Amino acid sequence: MSDAVSALAGAAYEGYCQVSDAGLTGMVTIRGDLGAAKVKAAVKKATGVALPGQGAIVAAKGRKLAWMSPDELLLFCGYDEAPGLTAALTEALAGQHALVANVSDARVVLRVTGTQAREVIAKLTPADVSPGAFGPGQMRRTRLQQVAAGFHMPDETSFEVIAFRSVADYVFTLLSNAARPGGEVGLFDG
C-alpha cells in the first residue's frame, strides 16, 4: 500500500490567526435525491449521522455530514474508515439513483483558528461570515479568491476549510497571507 500523505504535509502558519493543515481526513461524497425517504434512511443507517438540512452540517460519533446541494452530501470521517464507509453506503443505496465516492485524496482540509478567524475568511470570500449570518452548524460552499472552497465552523473561533487538493498550496498561501501580523482590520470587533 502507498503511504498516504495530506497535500500540505502538516504545514502551519502562525499569524494573528493560526493556519494549519488538518491532516489526513476521510471524505465521502454522496449524491442522490435527498428528498427521497429511502435515500435519507440509507444514509442515516450507514453513517450513523442524522441528515443535515439545507446549508447545515451535523456532527455525531466523530463524523460530520454536510449539506452541499439539494442532491449532494459530504461525509467527513476518519481517513482509515472512509473506504469502509464508502462500501457500506454504496450497499445501503443499492437500487437507488445515487452515487458514492471516496474523495479523501482529492481534497484538502485546512484549519484557521483564532479569535479573528472570521475576519481572515471574510477577506477572501464573498460569503457573509459575520457573527449574525454564519456560525457553527452551518456549511457554506463558496470561493476563496479564485478557487472553489467550502467551510464550516467547528466552534466560534475556528474554521475548517475544504478545497481541491490541486489548489492546496494556493489556499494555504492565501489564508496565511490574510492572517499575516499587521493585517488586522477589526471587522467584527465589538
Add this chain to the structure above:
Amino acid sequence: MLILECPYCGIMADETELTPGGEAHLKRATVGSTDDAFESYLFDRKNPKGVHFERWRHSAGCGKWFHAARSTTTLEVYGTYAAQVSEPPKELVAKIKKKCPGWEGWQ
C-alpha cells in the same frame, strides 16, 4: 454588484460566485425548422433596456443552474426561480407587470 438568491441553497449569492448563462427560455429550433428559425435561435438575443430573464449558475456554490429576472438598467432583481421550467412563474410575471406598467411581457 448583482446579488441573486439561489433558489436551491437559499443563499444570497454575490455575482462573483455565479456564472452567467445568457438569455432564459430560449426555444430550440430543431429538426425540420427553417434555416432562418435556426439562425434566430442561435444568434438573436433580446438585449432589452429593462426587464430581462436570464440563466445563472451558482458555480462556486451548489453548482445548480437557475433563472433570474432583473432589470438591465437598475440591476433591480425581481426574483429567482428554479431551472426546471420553460416559462417564468405567473406570480413573478404579475409582480413585474405591477412594477413596470410599460413592460411588454417576457416573450
